[in-house]
């Protein structure tokens with residue numbers, strides 16, 4: 001999971017070692033502190049290529 005702010009450079013990602021719940025919590029805290037809109041991006045599921 002990857003979350004990012006639409007209004008500043010803030011971002012949080014499970015790639016940084018956070019769990020999904022921690023990323024969500026960070027995003028909520030950023031919104032509460034700044035009033036900024038935080039959007040989330042989920043990587044699409046892997047595509048299975050069939051021959």
Ligand SMILES: [Zn+2]
Pocket residue numbers: 005006007008009010030034036037
């Ligand atoms: Zn922000």
